[in-house]
Amino acid sequence: xxxxxxxxxxxxxxxxxxxxxxxxxxxxxxxxxxxxxxxxxxxxxxxxxxxxxxxxxxxxxxxxxxxxxxxxxxxxxxxxxxxxxxxxxxxxxxxxxxxxxxxxxxxxxxxxxxxxxxxxxxxxxxxxxxxxxxxxxxxxxxxxxxxxxxxxxxxxxxxxxxxxxx
Amino acid sequence: xxxxxxxxxxxxxxxxxxxxxxxxxxxxxxxxxxxxxxxxxxxxxxxxxxxxxxxxxxxxxxxxxxxxxxxxxxxxxxxxxxxxxxxxxxxxxxxxxxxxxxxxxxxxxxxxxxxxxxxxxxxxxxxxxxxxxxxxxxxxxxxxxxxxxxxxxxxxxxxxxxxxxxxxxxxxx
Numbered sequence: 247x248x249x250x251x252x253x254x255x256x257x258x259x260x261x262x263x264x265x266x267x268x269x270x271x272x273x274x275x276x277x278x279x280x281x282x283x284x285x286x287x288x289x290x291x292x293x294x295x296x297x298x299x300x301x302x303x304x305x306x307x308x309x310x311x312x313x314x315x316x317x318x319x320x321x322x323x324x325x326x327x328x329x330x331x332x333x334x335x336x337x338x339x340x341x342x343x344x345x346x347x348x349x350x351x352x353x354x355x356x357x358x359x360x361x362x363x364x365x366x367x368x369x370x371x372x373x374x375x376x377x378x379x380x381x382x383x384x385x386x387x388x389x390x391x392x393x394x395x396x397x398x399x400x401x402x403x404x405x406x407x408x409x410x411x412x
Numbered sequence: 413x414x415x416x417x418x419x420x421x422x423x424x425x426x427x428x429x430x431x432x433x434x435x436x437x438x439x440x441x442x443x444x445x446x447x448x449x450x451x452x453x454x455x456x457x458x459x460x461x462x463x464x465x466x467x468x469x470x471x472x473x474x475x476x477x478x479x480x481x482x483x484x485x486x487x488x489x490x491x492x493x494x495x496x497x498x499x500x501x502x503x504x505x506x507x508x509x510x511x512x513x514x515x516x517x518x519x520x521x522x523x524x525x526x527x528x529x530x531x532x533x534x535x536x537x538x539x540x541x542x543x544x545x546x547x548x549x550x551x552x553x554x555x556x557x558x559x560x561x562x563x564x565x566x567x568x569x570x571x572x573x574x575x576x577x578x579x580x581x582x583x584x585x
Contacts, residue, residue, distance in 0.1 A: 360577070371577065410497060410506070410578055411497070411506065411570050
């Protein structure tokens with residue numbers, strides 16, 4: 247009886263090990279997208295001591311997370327709605343932000359990922375919080391970020407405001 | 413012929429009070445109880461305190477309630493349900509009533525609510541209203557929510573279309 251229980255325990259442990267190895271080696275779309283978001287958050291954030299070369303390199307790296315036809319619509323407090331179309335627009339905005347603000351610390355809260363049945367596109371809902379070095383109010387906005395699987399990579403194809411009640 | 417009986421020493425009363433007569437069983441009970449509590453409050457129920465007057469007179473300011481997060485596991489939200497809507501994660505919720513379902517057209521005229529052009533019977537409304545707003549189409553996976561206190565200024569009362577994904581659950585009472 248005792249050896250049978252031990253055998254069952256070994257089988258369960260082996261199944262768990264296989265499952266963990268499987269999910270680690272072949273993560274699902276949701277896990278990949280969450281990782282992409284975390285990487286983007288790191289690249290958007292910058293400190294005041296970021297050098298000009300690092301500034302340029304990180305901006306270019308960040309652009310690689312978006313599709314060439316990216317569409318972004320956000321509302322920045324104190325300014326008009328910002329609408330960006332395509333990577334070139336985005337490049338200008340990223341470099342502009344890095345030259346105008348000393349530092350930005352970005353956080354993504356309450357991330358929810360909804361992957362389509364085809365597993366080639368996904369919608370994420372995130373609450374974005376960005377603190378600048380200006381000492382003003384932090385920028386907090388809930389956004390809907392659309393991902394598309396392009397050449398095996400999950401890229402952001404669009405992002406816009408997603409107020410809870412509209 | 414002699415016989416000897418060994419009598420077990422009874423545990424001191426304070427030990428019995430602390431861990432019971434069978435400590436192993438007590439530990440199992442505590443673990444089961446903890447599992448039930450964690451499951452109940454993490455996955456099933458969410459306690460809330462109503463703040464604001466938008467759901468008056470159904471729910472009063474500072475009233476305590478509980479959101480049943482499992483209410484929509486087996487069926488979608490229904491018209492008339494009072495639901496908790498995640499506003500800032502799960503720390504801040506909006507408490508509103510569902511009046512429009514996916515595919516409906518919802519609008520206000522002369523303080524009355526019209527769904528698909530038909531006046532909606534709302535017995536829970538006790539306060540007068542003069543709201544007017546053009547009909548809005550509710551999309552798939554969306555719901556139209558509004559509070560019961562429509563005597564407030566329409567602009568001060570958060571209402572409109574929300575995603576199904578943002579509806580956390582239904583109030584218990």
